[in-house]
Amino acid sequence: MGHRVGELARDLGGELLGPAELEVQRLAPLETADAASITFIAQARLVPQLGTTHAACVIVAPALREAAAERVAAGRGAAIVCADPYHAFARLTQRWAAALRQRPAPGVHPAAVVEEGARIDARAHVGPLAFVGKGAEVGAGCAIAAHAHVGAGAAVGEGTVLMPRAVLGEGCRIGVRGVVHSGAVIGADGFGFALHDGRWEKIEQLGSVVIGDDVEIGANTCVDRGTLGDTVLAEGVKIDNLVQIAHNVRIGRHTAFAGCAAVAGSARIGAHCTIGGAAGILGHLEIVDHVHITAMTLVSRSILKPGQYSGAFPFDDNASWEKNAATLRHLHALRERLRALEGTLGAPAARAAGSKRPT
Amino acid sequence: MGHRVGELARDLGGELLGPAELEVQRLAPLETADAASITFIAQARLVPQLGTTHAACVIVAPALREAAAERVAAGRGAAIVCADPYHAFARLTQRWAAALRQRPAPGVHPAAVVEEGARIDARAHVGPLAFVGKGAEVGAGCAIAAHAHVGAGAAVGEGTVLMPRAVLGEGCRIGVRGVVHSGAVIGADGFGFALHDGRWEKIEQLGSVVIGDDVEIGANTCVDRGTLGDTVLAEGVKIDNLVQIAHNVRIGRHTAFAGCAAVAGSARIGAHCTIGGAAGILGHLEIVDHVHITAMTLVSRSILKPGQYSGAFPFDDNASWEKNAATLRHLHALRERLRALEGTLGAPAARAAGSKRPT
């Protein structure tokens, strides 16, 4: 499956340097690109490799136009100049995927189970051993893969794909062009119980999950249904694997969650945020737009100001960690001892250091 | 589906203030309750809203009886006085769920696979594409949903529900009135290997999982089978999504785990404990009854005294965190420097601060 670089440049809206009819077979990272590959340079530290790579074609940013042109002039393949080479690379992966992967054929496999009253568009695919419950809707171009599960009354927007063993629970809705990966569970009960005489009384979760367009949900990720209202994921949200989104949570547009992150009930997270891997967000908090949480940080109160926030323990060799961790358990006492010393010596010492003194 | 408030008050064992024949349609949180809603006040900070809510009926604690009576006298709907309004709310969600949700019909769907020798009560439901292995038992009133899996020799107590794609492994048992959410895996092998010449030799997990009555297991949660004996979850245990319960663990009655928590092998956890989200408990530990672990805490030794325990790093804006985290890596050295200063100045400084000096 050869791709002519002229055609690729046109598709990407980039400027082609070199022979348009040159063909590339593979999409490759810079380090392993060979004479049949197209590659890209998206990071400054990789620029020196422009001179050494054997790639047939290199996608570069405008700042590298001159260097790329020299390479082309030296007869070393072609180059495409794009405003955003990483974005261009993403678009090429899509082109390759479309060429390599067979879109499943429309129609319902005879080994699928579709309940009465389900409306499945004629252009949708429902695979073997898949289940579509009564009253569910599956739009045009959808693929409900083998073993996937669409609960009664659920709705799958046009072009959305449920991978094998994805579950979209009863009454839950997802918009168009979405992807739900294997093992994801959308619409399990939120974890709600009232403690009464030492026992947990179940709070039935009567709400649902509403997911916007262009949302991707990772493998084995859970998005719980709301208690009385809905759990809501806005347009463009991207969620990695093994993430927990609890009941009543609301996530703004184009916010992304890395793997193993977790959000407790009723938290509201803004748009254009990124939540790092295994980070946690406590319940009933608010996080505004454009907040970035680093990996393994526990967000224990609302964040009302955009920016980056962190809270992981710095790792160390075990012996050093042990000494520091043991001391940490007495940190407050250390502060008291320091304060006592300052008291003995008088304030000037502290003032000399220009430090602020918390009390 | 209107509900008369008089009937609701009777059901809840509460005192009705106002017209018994008033009808409510919806169960709503205080903020969004309208003239067709019943709501509740369970937190002191919400009391002022009693005067402003448009709810048709408000459930209040005895302390608010007078204020509620005034509201009713002013012609603004009804009120129900209950000892525990949050518990009353939980019970109303159950009433609403019973009214809104259709109980699946008894019988085995023709697209289910039931192996020889499985005993399925005539009043149980087994959905399409579900599997029940040989020798398994499914009690009266159970629902084994579409795609759910009951392994050979497993036992499901009366009224217990396996949601779509729940797995109850071979020989595992769950009591009555339980719920196992989608994707949960009960009875996978515990993670046991003996290191031998640099390779891991499998320790086959010969035990099982035994789960008591009234237990709820969240979506994609794992409860591993025991090595030689069983992993045991007592009556009333509630486990949220994506939780890991390792082999041989024992969990006492009415203990609850929030999402993404994890317990390593052979830990014993008491009754009436709560384990916060993403908290971890190392193996072979003991935790007594009435212990509460906050989110993202790593419990690295036994806890023999009831109480609340914590251990998360306090998050901060990234620049502040970075400075403090970097200093933390030298905390032990700081203590040594402080001690040296104290030595130079003499003990009185430290004594003056009343601090205890760890050595």
Add this chain to the structure above:
Amino acid sequence: MGHRVGELARDLGGELLGPAELEVQRLAPLETADAASITFIAQARLVPQLGTTHAACVIVAPALREAAAERVAAGRGAAIVCADPYHAFARLTQRWAAALRQRPAPGVHPAAVVEEGARIDARAHVGPLAFVGKGAEVGAGCAIAAHAHVGAGAAVGEGTVLMPRAVLGEGCRIGVRGVVHSGAVIGADGFGFALHDGRWEKIEQLGSVVIGDDVEIGANTCVDRGTLGDTVLAEGVKIDNLVQIAHNVRIGRHTAFAGCAAVAGSARIGAHCTIGGAAGILGHLEIVDHVHITAMTLVSRSILKPGQYSGAFPFDDNASWEKNAATLRHLHALRERLRALEGTLGAPAARAAGSKRPT
């Protein structure tokens, strides 16, 4: 099912002390072993129990040979002396499992779905409601359990077992003698997006997952496919439940991951490492062979030296934690204050303590 201790000793390559014809029924831990049990002593702290256990047979290390011989001479059962009693125990669990568990019969269940062009060895088992996609290969002695899923073009090596609801995605390959537990998802898309004008552009994941021989993958664990190349797990890797292995990661031979651990994209982890529960490894890092990470540690930079590394916050009762955590947020300021005091007093104080001063 009695086992003669003479036969067990022969199998294990150990020295039998006592009557070869003695029969044991059960494999039991030391504390609960009875007169029908065989047990083992693998830890020094358990040695005193050699004198008190009622076990019919005890497996001991050579150092305990004499004590074991005395016990046997006193007519208290038999003993087997093995170089590594824990390894011997592991092998006995395998023997018990083979005796207790029925190997599924070869053949494809009529309720399985096997697509055209799949090659299933005649000695393999494919259970009810399982799916094997077109072009997939399933080797001799494999068991593809009920509800398990083998994607198109995937390959399952001889003797490998996919437990109920395991997913091996399209084109992914696993070697011989592997185990994939329920709910595991091998080959979901890596989490790759290019941010462009505030939106996430999908980077299609064109690679695959390649897993070596003798690998075990835990329940609900995810191993994502590579972006352009493959995600690779070498021979002998063992992964517990709910672990996240991101795209392009490479894991060396015989490395083990405890539950809920997570590795971000493109990290390279050496051989013979152990990664503790809920530990996290950031992307694009390198970890050399023989590195051991303790539970809940975040590895935020490469580790180029073998050893043990840690980074969990030490937990405490909540009140103590709160005081220390609050102070931690001002730790850098404390250091400045300490430095100021040292400046006031002159260097000797610090020198007296022999501490190194980070600046």
